[in-house]
Amino acid sequence: MKRIKALSILLMASMFAGNMLLCSCSKPAETSDTIAEETTTTAATTTTAATTTEETTEEITEPTNFIPDISFTTNYEEITLDGDPDSVFVSTDYCYLESEKYFLLIEPGIKLPGDYAVNLDAIIDEIEKELGLELCTPDYEYSHGIIDNSVYYDGFNPWDNWSIGTKLPIFLIADETDEGLISCGDGESVVLVEYELFSDEVWDSCPSYYENSDWRRLDYIDYTTAAHELTHAVAGRNGKASKIVSEGIAEYMGRTVIAALASDYPSIGITYDRHYLYDNGVPEPVNADNAESIFLDDYEEIDHANRGAEYVYGRYFWQFLFENYGSDAYFRYNEEIKSYHIEGWYGYYEAGTNQKFTDGVKVVFGDDVFEKFGDWCVENDALQSVDGVYPMPDEY
Numbered sequence: 001m002k003r004i005k006a007l008s009i010l011l012m013a014s015m016f017a018g019n020m021l022l023c024s025c026s027k028p029a030e031t032s033d034t035i036a037e038e039t040t041t042t043a044a045t046t047t048t049a050a051t052t053t054e055e056t057t058e059e060i061t062e063p064t065n066f067i068p069d070i071s072f073t074t075n076y077e078e079i080t081l082d083g084d085p086d087s088v089f090v091s092t093d094y095c096y097l098e099s100e101k102y103f104l105l106i107e108p109g110i111k112l113p114g115d116y117a118v119n120l121d122a123i124i125d126e127i128e129k130e131l132g133l134e135l136c137t138p139d140y141e142y143s144h145g146i147i148d149n150s151v152y153y154d155g156f157n158p159w160d161n162w163s164i165g166t167k168l169p170i171f172l173i174a175d176e177t178d179e180g181l182i183s184c185g186d187g188e189s190v191v192l193v194e195y196e197l198f199s200d201e202v203w204d205s206c207p208s209y210y211e212n213s214d215w216r217r218l219d220y221i222d223y224t225t226a227a228h229e230l231t232h233a234v235a236g237r238n239g240k241a242s243k244i245v246s247e248g249i250a251e252y253m254g255r256t257v258i259a260a261l262a263s264d265y266p267s268i269g270i271t272y273d274r275h276y277l278y279d280n281g282v283p284e285p286v287n288a289d290n291a292e293s294i295f296l297d298d299y300e301e302i303d304h305a306n307r308g309a310e311y312v313y314g315r316y317f318w319q320f321l322f323e324n325y326g327s328d329a330y331f332r333y334n335e336e337i338k339s340y341h342i343e344g345w346y347g348y349y350e351a352g353t354n355q356k357f358t359d360g361v362k363v364v365f366g367d368d369v370f371e372k373f374g375d376w377c378v379e380n381d382a383l384q385s386v387d388g389v390y391p392m393p394d395e396y
């Protein structure tokens with residue numbers, strides 16, 4: 001049963017990859033410019049009686065990175081969750097939950113356990129700790145409003161004109177008609193489309209769901225997905241990355257964060273115990289001779305049957321780097337790449353950009369890093385299968 005689930009996810013991802021990114025850290029070009037027009041909020045200047053008369057003639061100069069304050073008016077309900085894993089909240093209208101570092105923007109038909117926000121809080125904190133980076137960094141150029149994700153709401157934007165400052169918008173989507181929507185994340189937002197978060201009403205109204213419940217729906221929430229997409233958000237706000245780097249660190253963190261939190265957070269512990277592990281196949285076994293060229297190609301020329309290889313290559317690559325070059329490996333790599341001032345974003349880099357990512361790896365970890373990685377793969381029997389590998393949970 002679990003194997004079928006894994007394969008179905010891969011199949012869906014492969015289908016989706018035909019015209020867009022799968023589980024990406026990118027934003028589609030058509031939405032990237034739909035930033036709400038800047039609203040010039042009243043500057044909170046403190047004045048004294050002596051200076052007041054001159055105040056209105058002064059030009060207000062904006063800082064380079066304008067960080068809007070939180071401001072919105074809404075008819076939608078703000079909800080809170082009680083922290084109890086056994087309690088359940090079901091949304092019947094748009095609603096939202098505000099946490100320290102994010103807003104959950106919830107559409108109708110979402111079912112949440114009481115500890116859902118607690119678990120997301122912990123996952124974000126752990127990602128930040130492991131990467132040495134902040135989600136709500138002041139260095140990121142924030143949009144002045146929530147990214148327009150009305151594509152998920154038939155053109156309607158329930159969060160129009162909302163400004164949430166540096167907090168991350170996390171959209172919880174119920175794919176009511178099984179359009180094949182999938183989760184994604186970047187610095188602008190995270191979208192989570194998870195069958196286990198669909199209300200029973202949504203599930204029971206769609207034949208392709210309820211007729212296949214035995215393999216399409218887990219009986220627990222797999223927090224690995226949230227950890228993966230939230231890693232894209234943290235990393236995306238702090239730098240640029242190629243496919244292998246981006247999906248690799250998200251996959252790596254998806255596992256390590258869950259493992260780190262499993263003993264303290266019961267529902268994440270269930271994910272740790274039951275999450276089904278799977279390694280995608282790779283087009284050719286990785287070794288000292290081809291490790292660099294594969295990284296450079298970033299699997300861009302690989303046909304659909306092998307899409308997903310960048311995920312597994314990248315995950316092992318980061319495991320190798322953390323184990324051999326220290327716990328600050330990603331931070332150091334990110335700092336190096338930032339100094340290159342790479343334009344564009346994931347999925348839309350100009351030709352030649354991958355060379356910069358490859359050069360950055362060598363600058364930080366040494367000219368022989370790819371040869372060492374290839375040897376490490378052979379020694380550890382990693383990335384040697386073209387068919388994929390299904391390790392058991394105790395090999396986590």
Ligand SMILES: [Zn+2]
Pocket residue numbers: 022023024025228229232246247250
């Ligand atoms: Zn991803």
